[in-house]
Amino acid sequence: MQIITAPMAGITDYSFRKILYEFSPDIIFTEMVDVNALKYSNQRTQDEILRKAGNEAVQIFGNKNEDFLEAVKLLIERGFDHIDINLGCPVKKIIRAGKGSALLLESDFVKELLLKLKKEFRNDIKLSMKIRTGYKNFSDPEYYVKLAEEYGLFQICIHGRTQEQLYSGxxxxxxxxxxxxxxxxxxxxxxxxxxxxxxxxxKTDSAKPDGIMLARGLLGNPWLLKEAKDYFKTGVFHESEVGREEIKNTLIKHINYCIEDKGEIRANLDMRKHIFWYLKEFENIEKIKNDIIKTKTIKDVLKYIVNNV
Ligand SMILES: Cc1cc2nc3c(=O)[nH]c(=O)nc-3n(C[C@H](O)[C@H](O)[C@H](O)COP(=O)(O)O)c2cc1C
Structure with a gap:
């Protein structure tokens, strides 16, 4: 069973991926990357978006063949060898632009895109897709599974929700x-x-997929990867307890990676959600929350966690 960590915009940045690598999943995804942004961004932005913590797979989204082709070329030059096409993002701004899950309605476009990518980059990359099960009058995920077969894609990930469901249900x-x-x-x-x-x-006992992709289950809980890996390796069902010190140390490491990557000001904005996810099971979480909300800088947050959590 392949164990894969999902692309999550605003979450699976360099710092979180560094944490995920410690649990050795089979594949780690970046956040989704806009092919257009890649085209027009300067070297520095590209360096930041594409900073590698290991050999990540990169997910891209867009709505024009030529932009996808250019992006893939650039990504190969940057050393990526697994590129995934996003056909699942349900966010309004994205689908209004005809990207993400809106492409589920554009089956001919996707087919042509795969044809072009395969023709141009045949042996250079592992190509994959991530889809949802439906959007508006599209309700035929099998169409894309067949395309994956026809074009010899490396894999297809099926998120078992429709666009309309967003992340609920x-x-x-x-x-x-x-x-x-x-x-x-x-x-x-x-x-x-x-x-x-x-x-x-x-779910795996019943559906018997070739792999699983973990997403929100990893928020504040990368240890789920270890549980899953151990389970598939040994067949023994064992839910492990993670100690307070281990959670605290992992959180501190995550914050430091984020500071290293984005600097203190952005780390201060980006890390707060993670902090509460990591600490959500702590019995004094309400007090911790109230105290952390009052801190101003990420260094204050770190000091508080080291001394009080
Ligand atoms: C905050 C957030 C950001 C996400 N960003 C992406 C993304 O960039 N690309 C993508 O294909 N899916 C994205 N997803 C969807 C997840 O990869 C996954 O398909 C979804 O959360 C369902 O899995 P889950 O129920 O285990 O969370 C995102 C989900 C969340 C919660």
């Missing part, structure tokens, strides 16, 4: 199961609601 794992049963030759990655080991076991 349940992911439909029956669709993932059906796709795997019907398309044995395509590497199918299941995604949605895998937030604890019990659910991971239940």
């Amino acid at each position: 349940q992911a439909d794992w029956n669709i993932i199961k059906k796709m795997k049963q019907k398309h044995k030759n395509v590497k199918i990655i299941g995604n949605g609601d895998l937030t604890d080991l019990k659910t991971i076991k239940e």
Whole structure:
């Protein structure tokens, strides 16, 4: 079973990926990258967006063939060898621009894009897609699974929700199961609601995907990767308790990576959500929250965590 960490915009930046690497998943994804932004950004912005913590797979989104092609060329030059096309982002601003899950409605466009990418970069990259199960009058994920087969894609990840569901409601794992049963030759990655080991076991026992992609379950809990890895390696179901010190030390490390990557001012903005995710199970979380909210700088936050958490 392949264990993959999901692309999450605003979350899976360099610092979080550094943390994720410590748990050795099979694939770690970047945040999604706008092919247009790559084209027009300067070297410094590109360096920041594409800073590697290891051999990440990069996910791209866009709406023009030529932009995708240019972006892939640049990404190969930057040393990426696994490139994923985003056909799942449900955010209004993105779909209004005809990108992300809006492309699910543009099956001919996607087909042509795959054809061009395969023709141009045949052996240079692992190419994959990430889709949702539906959007407006599109409700045929099998179309894309067949495309994945036809074009020999490295994998296709199915997030078992429609665009309209955004991130609520349940992911439909029956669709993932059906796709795997019907398309044995395509590497199918299941995604949605895998937030604890019990659910991971239940969904994979039934759907039997080739891999799983973990997303929100990793927020403040990268240890879920270890639980999942151990489970698939040994077959033994064991939910591990993570000690307070380990959580605290991982959080401190994460904050320091973020400062190293983005500087103190941006780390101060970006890290606060992570802090509360890491500490959510602490019995005195309300007091911790109230105290941290009052801190001004990320160095104050660090000092508080080191001395008081
Ligand atoms: C904050 C956030 C950002 C996300 N960004 C991306 C993204 O950049 N690309 C993508 O394909 N999916 C993105 N997703 C979707 C996740 O990769 C995943 O498909 C989704 O959260 C379902 O899995 P889950 O129920 O286990 O969280 C994002 C999800 C969240 C919560």
